[in-house]
Amino acid sequence: MNTIRLIRSELRKLTSTKMPWAFLAVLAALAGINAFAVVAGTDFDGSKAFIATEADQQSLVAFAANAFAIAGLFGAIAAAREYGHHTVVPTFLAEPRRHRAVLSQFGAIGLGGGVLGLVGAGLTAAAVAVALPTTDYGFLVSTGNLTRVLAASLLAGVAGAILGAGIGTLVRNVGGAVTGVVLVLLIAPPLVVQLASGTASWMPSVLANVLSGVGNEVVPAAAVAAMAVWAVVPAAAGLIAVERRDVD
Amino acid sequence: MTPIMEHPIIVEHLTKRYGDHTVVDDLSFTVEPGRVTGFLGPNGSGKSTTMKMMLDLASARSGRATIGGQRYRDLTDPARTVGAMIESDAFHPGRSGRNHLRILADATGIPSRRVDEVLEEVGLTDAARRNAGGYSLGMRQRLGLAAALLGQPPVLILDEPGNGLDPEGIRTLRDRLRAKAAAGGTVFVSSHLLDEVGHLADDVIVINKGRLIAQGSLAELQQGVSLVRTIDADRLATVLDRAGAVTEAHGPDSLIVRDMPIDEIGDRAFAAGVALHELSPRAGSLEELFLSWTATQSVDQEVTRS
DSSP states (O other): OHHHHHHHHHHHHHHSSSHHHHHHHHHHHHHHHHHHHHHHOOOTTSSOGGGSSHHHHHHHHOOHHHHHHHHHHHHHHHHHHHHHTTTHHHHHHHOOSHHHHHHHHHHHHHHHHHHHHHHHHHHHHHHHHHHGGGTTOOOOOOHHHHHHHHHHHHHHHHHHHHHHHHHHHHHOSHHHHHHHHHIIIIIHHHHHHHHOGGGGGGSHHHHHHHHHTSOOSSOHHHHHHHHHHHHHHHHHHHHHHHHHSOOO | OOOOOOOOEEEEEEEEEETTEEEEEEEEEEEOTTSEEEEEOOTTSSHHHHHHHHTTSSOOSEEEEEETTBOGGGOSSHHHHEEEEOOTTOSOTTSBHHHHHHHHHHHHTOOTHHHHHHHHHTTOGGGTTSBGGGOOHHHHHHHHHHHHHTTOOSEEEEESTTTTOOHHHHHHHHHHHHHHHHTTOEEEEEESOHHHHHHHOSEEEEEETTEEEEEEEHHHHHHSEEEEEOTTHHHHHHHHHHTTOEEEEOSTTEEEEESSOHHHHHHHHHHHTOOOSEEEEOOOOHHHHHHHHHHHHHHHHHHHHO
């Protein structure tokens, strides 16, 4: 009961500022870019081969990798601003058992990230579907594969948001948290892969493509587990830090 | 008014260190229900840190603080037991005052109608739907106070609640806190505005550099000062200082004496053969008392160090 109250409170935090609208605007912009690519883009030979098959179109609308990164930024900002604006003080006064408050916050942010992922994938698929009639191709992605793309994006959104929330909780500063997410998701993976090529299959973008059905580097169950590890490790570190630190 | 269950605040040997720096040093005091207790100290004396330790927002190196016999984290319903205002700007600037309170109400299971009630109580109804980032300092203070009052708690712990309030706001705050104490509530208010505390508090707790330097009823503390007029002020000061009093020159032939009953001052002067031309109780202003308490401790610490 108490947990439900806390999650409701955290969801109200997320929806009572303009931040979600800013992220929805980013998702709409990305969908628009995809639609523009369908209308105006060509392959090197000038053809539209990149949208010629169902697999090609599924790759185009597979939003999970983007969802992971965007939700990561969303989670980082949502968590870090709590500390920057000291709103964590009344939160911890309302629920002094901090792990409960923080887990509820992670839950709400994860839910928000999932919604962003789902909306991002939905907008992208819709934009591509709307743009395709301007070409010689129709929308070829089957309902089953489209469902998989949407589900993958939802899952990646949840995982990315929890990862970001963990980093935001650790860093407690919006600028630092955003930098941390960019480092972890965009800068570190290629460097790590260069040092140890065997890790390539376990990087977030690869896992997201596996979940979306446009990659087969690992089995889907392993991709789900690995993505969960990406989310849980920073979240656990954030939770431990919150329990140990004074609130200021 | 419904009587409130009593919740004394008891602080026992609370100590907090950041590295080698001791911020709160073996601090013990009791805040009694039914009274307004002012918490005084210079900037950086450890008031806010002490309050944070009381509320489990900061960990103590040793000692403990209880509210109604329980640590804050063990209270079954903290929001309905303790109303606290620690950070006056603990809100998101892009969120309305009303939503800020609704978030707290959601978290604590307080009905949302109470949000509108408390906004009315603190005079923020008209600004409730505006973003808190556009509030004046006084409005922010009132929003913080509204958050503290949301659960109608019997205990209030407020850090500098009068900051930025206009005279009418200060008067309203004073009336509200006095009413809470009159109903049996425990009210603990830190401030550096001595005049405000002088008008508000029944008791005061004074700390400096993390240490307790005075505690008691404000009336008693103000009365515990004597004025002595004698032509041998230096010798009398030496005699009284050795006996544990705190003396302070007050003109060429007068002394202000603290921490010694007036009868004992007379007896010791007589025993030392010092003729007194005047020996009278002197109700010092809170400002005078505060400055002498903090100055005395500084001197004591300098002597201890050397």
